[in-house]
Amino acid sequence: MNVVKLAGTVWLAHDGQRGIIVDAARKRQLSALKSRIESLEFAIPLLFLTHTHYDHAGCAEALQRYTGAKVIVGAAEADCLRQGYTPVPKGTHAFSRVVSDAGHIIVPGQTEHYNPVTRDIIPVDTKKDLSEYGFDAQVLPLGAHTAGSIGLKIGEHFFAGDTVFGVGGVLYPPFADCPDEIQTAWETILNTQAKYICPGHGRMITREQLEKQYHTRYGNRIDTGRAPARKSKIYYESKMILRIGTVVKATFGRPRHHIN
Numbered sequence: 001m002n003v004v005k006l007a008g009t010v011w012l013a014h015d016g017q018r019g020i021i022v023d024a025a026r027k028r029q030l031s032a033l034k035s036r037i038e039s040l041e042f043a044i045p046l047l048f049l050t051h052t053h054y055d056h057a058g059c060a061e062a063l064q065r066y067t068g069a070k071v072i073v074g075a076a077e078a079d080c081l082r083q084g085y086t087p088v089p090k091g092t093h094a095f096s097r098v099v100s101d102a103g104h105i106i107v108p109g110q111t112e113h114y115n116p117v118t119r120d121i122i123p124v125d126t127k128k129d130l131s132e133y134g135f136d137a138q139v140l141p142l143g144a145h146t147a148g149s150i151g152l153k154i155g156e157h158f159f160a161g162d163t164v165f166g167v168g169g170v171l172y173p174p175f176a177d178c179p180d181e182i183q184t185a186w187e188t189i190l191n192t193q194a195k196y197i198c199p200g201h202g203r204m205i206t207r208e209q210l211e212k213q214y215h216t217r218y219g220n221r222i223d224t225g226r227a228p229a230r231k232s233k234i235y236y237e238s239k240m241i242l243r244i245g246t247v248v249k250a251t252f253g254r255p256r257h258h259i260n
């Protein structure tokens with residue numbers, strides 16, 4: 001599977017015959033996107049939206065018109081997509097909270113609007129295999145950044161949307177509606193065994209980079225993906241003991257403060 005960034009938040013995964021476009025940038029990036037799409041010599045049956053913020057769904061309606069793609073979206077945001085409106089999220093730390101609040105005051109509602117998508121929508125609210133569309137790929141609900149954030153595992157790549165931030169080296173998203181879910185979202189991503197992670201913003205990162213920041217922030221151990229393919233009973237039992245240990249630590253241990 002070849003993976004390239006087309007423009008803005010938009011990625012393309014293709015095998016030279018067919019491809020999936022991931023995310024749809026902001027409205028003003030349409031002409032740049034259009035010229036990239038027009039030069040493609042293969043079919044795009046699917047447009048995958050990691051979530052529906054204006055900078056990820058801005059050109060979704062136009063891309064669907066150009067390609068005829070069906071649009072995969074998290075079920076919790078399907079109505080946002082149909083209406084062409086998704087509120088911007090809260091900041092996860094003091095500075096991004098100020099930016100988020102200021103955005104609402106300076107341009108109330110305006111930046112959050114985009115052309116609605118009203119047809120051929122595939123809402124997803126649970127793990128979904130895309131083999132029925134001819135792709136060896138899986139959709140995984142992530143939440144965290146928005147209630148309906150979803151990720152896409154295809155080949156060695158995982159498209160994480162804004163649950164991972166690829167700018168400036170700190171992968172923790174500066175904006176999230178459900179920050180309590182970021183740890184679980186990162187675990188979901190790491191457990192897919194994907195080697196490369198494609199964030200909505202910034203460049204592709206390696207699994208090791210995310211794993212390192214996961215441990216720095218959350219401390220506890222996760223399944224690193226180095227367990228054998230056929231896992232023994234002992235493996236599952238020891239994993240359960242580790243999980244119980246984590247719950248006990250979280251319940252009775254000293255509280256940790258991740259976000260300042």
Ligand SMILES: [Zn+2]
Nearest residue numbers: 051053145162
């Ligand atoms: Zn976003």
